[in-house]
Amino acid sequence: MRTPLIGLEPQQWLARFGDELYRYALGRVAEAGMAEELVQDTFVSALEAQASFRGQASERTWLFVILKRKIIDHYRRQARSPFVPLTLTPEQLPEAEFFRPADGHWREEEYPAPWDGVGDEGRGDVLVEQAEFQHILKSCQERLSPQHLAVFVLRFVEELPAEAICQELGLSPSNYWVIVHRAKLQLRRCLEKNWFQSPPAS
Amino acid sequence: MSIPSPLFNCQQATLLLERRADAPLPAKTNAQLWAHLRLCPYCRRYAFQSSFLARQAKAAAEAVVPADLPLPVSLRARLQQLIDTHEAGLQQE
Numbered sequence: 001m002r003t004p005l006i007g008l009e010p011q012q013w014l015a016r017f018g019d020e021l022y023r024y025a026l027g028r029v030a031e032a033g034m035a036e037e038l039v040q041d042t043f044v045s046a047l048e049a050q051a052s053f054r055g056q057a058s059e060r061t062w063l064f065v066i067l068k069r070k071i072i073d074h075y076r077r078q079a080r081s082p083f084v085p086l087t088l089t090p091e092q093l094p095e096a097e098f099f100r101p102a103d104g105h106w107r108e109e110e111y112p113a114p115w116d117g118v119g120d121e122g123r124g125d126v127l128v129e130q131a132e133f134q135h136i137l138k139s140c141q142e143r144l145s146p147q148h149l150a151v152f153v154l155r156f157v158e159e160l161p162a163e164a165i166c167q168e169l170g171l172s173p174s175n176y177w178v179i180v181h182r183a184k185l186q187l188r189r190c191l192e193k194n195w196f197q198s199p200p201a202s
Numbered sequence: 203m204s205i206p207s208p209l210f211n212c213q214q215a216t217l218l219l220e221r222r223a224d225a226p227l228p229a230k231t232n233a234q235l236w237a238h239l240r241l242c243p244y245c246r247r248y249a250f251q252s253s254f255l256a257r258q259a260k261a262a263a264e265a266v267v268p269a270d271l272p273l274p275v276s277l278r279a280r281l282q283q284l285i286d287t288h289e290a291g292l293q294q295e
């Protein structure tokens with residue numbers, strides 16, 4: 001006879017937490033198939049690791065900790081491509097699309113334009129078509145390179161500390177900041193093109 | 203490690219804005235960045251927009267998933283099978 005483990009009821013997991021775990025995963029990876037895989041891996045690990053459950057956290061929290069670990073592992077695999085740019089000339093760096101290599105000034109055609117409703121002088125964020133904006137942000141994200149996407153999602157969606165991300169992805173702090181900067185430059189431009197310059201007719 | 207001055211360089215200034223969001227900058231660099239932002243409307247805009255993006259990212263990730271979306275049926279069946287097999291295995295031990 002096995003000793004019942006305190007607090008864990010695997011037969012209830014699907015009914016109680018299945019949908020919620022799946023939606024969480026789906027918000028953090030691009031494809032439904034990948035979200036399914038992450039949820040399945042979470043169940044496999046959770047079933048195996050039942051003995052390590054000590055009841056300090058709720059069953060729900062414990063399952064989410066496992067899923068978050070799976071999400072980090074997913075992005076670690078995605079971001080495995082090495083960081084290259086050291087051998088590039090200044091003109092070949094991604095930053096050169098935005099800034100003049102000679103003096104680091106914004107290129108005229110890349111000047112950030114004002115965004116309607118995004119508080120310039122202490123005003124709060126007033127966005128009319130929130131849902132539409134969120135869809136555009138998500139599709140802009142999906143155009144980032146795997147490594148940039150990994151850093152962006154782990155930092156701003158999963159809200160991991162920078163230090164943890166450097167450790168997980170094997171990045172030095174300066175490489176990490178370069179990636180955050182490049183990801184933000186690209187997302188900013190993508191949003192400006194697709195949202196702020198041509199808002200959908202209301 | 204010395205940090206290049208952001209005083210007259212927008213690329214450096216915007217990089218330091220990202221860096222400052224994670225950790226405090228050395229006092230001198232911070233003062234130079236502040237001076238740059240006073241002088242440069244483009245980097246000032248970038249600063250607002252970049253932190254706006256950071257604030258919106260999580261909400262956007264969660265909002266694109268319908269709040270009542272259930273686990274796909276086929277996955278539910280696979281997971282139930284996993285649980286049954288695992289639990290049956292434990293009973294036999």
Ligand SMILES: [Zn+2]
Pocket residue numbers: 211212215238242244245246
């Ligand atoms: Zn500037």
